[in-house]
Amino acid sequence: xxxxxxxxxKKLLNEYNYQYHVLDNxxxxxxxYDRLMQxxxxxxxxxxxxxxxxxxxxxxxxxxxxxFTKVTHQRMMLSLGNVFNEDELRAFDDRIREIYPQVxxxxxxxxxxxxxxxxxxxxxxxxxxxxxxxxVGEDITHNVKTIKSIPLTIDYTxxxxxxxxxxxxxxxxxxxxxxxxxxxxxxxxNPRNAAAGSVRQLDSSIAAKRKLxxxxxxxxxxxxxxxxTHLEALNYIKTLGFKTNPxxxxxxxxxxxxxxxQEMTEKRNDLPYEIDGIVVxxxxxxxxxxxxxxxxxxxxxxxxxxxxxxxxxxxKDIIFTIGRTGQITPNAILEPxxxxxxxxxxxxxxxxxxxxxxDIRVGDFVVVRKAGDVIPEVVRSLKERRDGHEKVFKxxxxxxxxxxxxxxxxxxxxxxxxxxxxxxxxxxxxxxxxSRDAMNIEGLGEKxxxxxxxxxxxxxxxxxxxxxxxxQEIIDIEGFGKKSxxxxxxxxxxSKGNSMEKLLFGLGIKGIGAKMADNLSKEFQxxxxxxxxxxxxxxxxxxxxxxxxxxxxHFRNDEKSIKLINDLKELGLNMDYLKDTSLIQESLFQxxxxxxxxxxxxxxxxxxxxxxxRLGANVTGSVSKKTDFLICGRDAGSKLDKANELGIRVxxxxxxxxxxxx
Numbered sequence: 001x002x003x004x005x006x007x008x009x010k011k012l013l014n015e016y017n018y019q020y021h022v023l024d025n026x027x028x029x030x031x032x033y034d035r036l037m038q039x040x041x042x043x044x045x046x047x048x049x050x051x052x053x054x055x056x057x058x059x060x061x062x063x064x065x066x067x068f069t070k071v072t073h074q075r076m077m078l079s080l081g082n083v084f085n086e087d088e089l090r091a092f093d094d095r096i097r098e099i100y101p102q103v104x105x106x107x108x109x110x111x112x113x114x115x116x117x118x119x120x121x122x123x124x125x126x127x128x129x130x131x132x133x134x135x136v137g138e139d140i141t142h143n144v145k146t147i148k149s150i151p152l153t154i155d156y157t158x159x160x161x162x163x164x165x166x167x168x169x170x171x172x173x174x175x176x177x178x179x180x181x182x183x184x185x186x187x188x189x190n191p192r193n194a195a196a197g198s199v200r201q202l203d204s205s206i207a208a209k210r211k212l213x214x215x216x217x218x219x220x221x222x223x224x225x226x227x228x229t230h231l232e233a234l235n236y237i238k239t240l241g242f243k244t245n246p247x248x249x250x251x252x253x254x255x256x257x258x259x260x261x262q263e264m265t266e267k268r269n270d271l272p273y274e275i276d277g278i279v280v281x282x283x284x285x286x287x288x289x290x291x292x293x294x295x296x297x298x299x300x301x302x303x304x305x306x307x308x309x310x311x312x313x314x315x316k317d318i319i320f321t322i323g324r325t326g327q328i329t330p331n332a333i334l335e336p337x338x339x340x341x342x343x344x345x346x347x348x349x350x351x352x353x354x355x356x357x358x359d360i361r362v363g364d365f366v367v368v369r370k371a372g373d374v375i376p377e378v379v380r381s382l383k384e385r386r387d388g389h390e391k392v393f394k395x396x397x398x399x400x401x402x403x404x405x406x407x408x409x410x411x412x413x414x415x416x417x418x419x420x421x422x423x424x425x426x427x428x429x430x431x432x433x434x435s436r437d438a439m440n441i442e443g444l445g446e447k448x449x450x451x452x453x454x455x456x457x458x459x460x461x462x463x464x465x466x467x468x469x470x471x472q473e474i475i476d477i478e479g480f481g482k483k484s485x486x487x488x489x490x491x492x493x494x495s496k497g498n499s500m501e502k503l504l505f506g507l508g509i510k511g512i513g514a515k516m517a518d519n520l521s522k523e524f525q526x527x528x529x530x531x532x533x534x535x536x537x538x539x540x541x542x543x544x545x546x547x548x549x550x551x552x553x554h555f556r557n558d559e560k561s562i563k564l565i566n567d568l569k570e571l572g573l574n575m576d577y578l579k580d581t582s583l584i585q586e587s588l589f590q591x592x593x594x595x596x597x598x599x600x601x602x603x604x605x606x607x608x609x610x611x612x613x614r615l616g617a618n619v620t621g622s623v624s625k626k627t628d629f630l631i632c633g634r635d636a637g638s639k640l641d642k643a644n645e646l647g648i649r650v651x652x653x654x655x656x657x658x659x660x661x662x
Contacts, residue, residue: 003047010054051611068140068202070139080298081296086258087599090518098638100282104251104282105251105252108245108247110276114195116164117163120159124153151240154240160221161219162219165217168273170191171272172210172211172212214526216322223655254622280301310379312364315365323425325508328399329350331347331349333345334366344368347376430464432506439498440495443491460564471489522577589615590616594627595621596608597636600632601633611660631653632652633653
């Protein structure tokens with residue numbers, strides 16, 4: 001056997017390796033690959049002087065270091081700034097377009113792994129290093145060589161650096177944890193931790209067994225190798241044999257970016273690797289260079305971070321709230337923590353049984369998540385972090401507001417205050433009726449309702465529509481005034497025209513949430529038809545069960561409930577289901593193209609977009625000659641300048657509010 005045969009085998013194995021690990025398109029069987037590898041190992045064993053750093057045999061690991069050496073990066077490895085919602089993403093876009101009105105973005109999946117810098121000298125891998133503190137990292141070359149998707153040689157003369165992410169595929173992670181479980185070893189919490197732990201092994205044979213992978217996504221010297229855009233740089237490193245992520249997309253507008261984010265949010269669980277967000281980069285490198293950097297992050301890129309699904313914080317106290325049905329709910333008071341895109345300080349504990357079954361105590365560190373991405377809840381306590389000062393939970397026995405003895409109903413885990421005269425229950429019913437998802441009476445929030453209740457202005461739902469009787473008294477309330485009163489009266493009057501489903505949800509009938517109220521309203525079209533429907537007809541509907549029917553029967557057999565309906569009719573409230581088109585009627589925005597800019601205060605950007613869509617508008621993410629209106633919030637950016645240049649009608653939030661009668 002000659003050196004010529006050895007080089008032939010090396011070439012074949014490197015080709016097969018590239019086809020399998022980079023292109024995901026194997027051209028030979030595992031048996032054939034293994035046979036060639038064994039032949040190469042035998043040749044090198046007999047002729048150790050023939051072993052080279054780029055040999056496929058050098059990927060199996062075996063090198064053991066005493067410690068990691070430090071590496072100073074040739075250029076700083078900066079982290080990215082983060083955005084957590086659509087408004088923050090659009091604010092990033094506005095800042096970019098103030099300098100470059102015409103800009104396009106490249107969107108990439110944010111792989112949940114460990115950042116790496118790979119440096120090649122005259123085509124050979126010189127070293128691989130972690131990010132470290134951005135200036136100095138650790139040399140992990142011995143472990144990088146075990147990752148088969150990373151080429152050991154490339155067709156390039158001189159120094160070349162490429163950066164990317166080392167990660168552990170979900171399958172490798174599951175296989176690793178299964179082996180650790182069988183061996184009685186502790187399990188890794190997630191693929192990122194497993195990848196980081198593997199890369200930092202002193203023994204490279206351990207890293208080799210864990211089947212790591214890598215996506216490369218940046219060339220720090222892209223312009224020096226003839227690339228004018230980031231996408232060109234990605235395509236260039238692909239020709240050199242590096243693995244890039246196939247989900248990368250060019251997005252001409254920020255709306256395209258947001259659409260991509262929504263698509264990937266839905267697909268993320270089906271990917272073979274973990275992602276924790278989307279990276280958004282200005283595509284043109286000349287624009288990147290002019291936009292520059294802050295001390296810590298590039299101004300031309302940001303990372304949209306997916307909302308945290310679960311976070312850990314401390315449970316400081318447990319308090320009790322009462323709902324409109326009298327149900328008492330224990331709630332956790334938490335150290336403030338960001339979860340699912342917002343800061344949470346309270347979370348539901350559901351009921352006594354839930355707390356006792358999970359052994360949740362005041363003082364515990366707890367895991368919190370948003371149930372259905374809406375309501376924060378405590379998932380479990382971290383018992384291993386207790387120090388002995390925690391307090392065991394004890395359920396209260398009387399209503400925290402009226403002092404009545406609480407009753408636990410049969411077959412239910414909840415306790416109830418049955419006192420019909422409990423003020424807090426009445427206040428909660430009124431708050432629910434006026435809330436955004438129900439009658440949406442702007443200006444009639446929780447604190448105002450409680451204040452009006454205590455002053456005797458509103459003691460029941462019907463009283464909302466008699467508030468005009470107390471106009472002067474309300475105007476005289478400190479901090480209220482005539483304008484606030486006029487706005488409130490307008491909102492109350494407007495609520496009379498709401499579609500039936502809003503009223504039905506606002507009535508607070510047990511088990512009838514917003515979606516069920518909409519379904520029932522569509523089916524029966526009027527309140528009278530619903531209240532006179534047979535139980536059999538109700539049960540024939542999808543998702544309507546015995547519990548809903550029992551709740552409706554209780555409501556329509558209750559004299560006070562029927563009196564409420566009749567009183568609301570007399571007051572002029574609509575009792576029929578209105579199709580969306582009938583709500584639009586004549587709209588200035590019907591068939592028009594509308595763009596939004598700046599920080600909106602009237603409602604969130606999504607709510608504004610949905611509202612405009614209902615008015616018949618087409619809402620776009622950028623200003624062009626086809627744009628009819630630009631609605632501006634606070635700190636409007638380059639879109640406003642462009643609209644003025646093109647002679648597009650600009651409308652403030654206040655003008656919009658007046659136009660649509662909000």
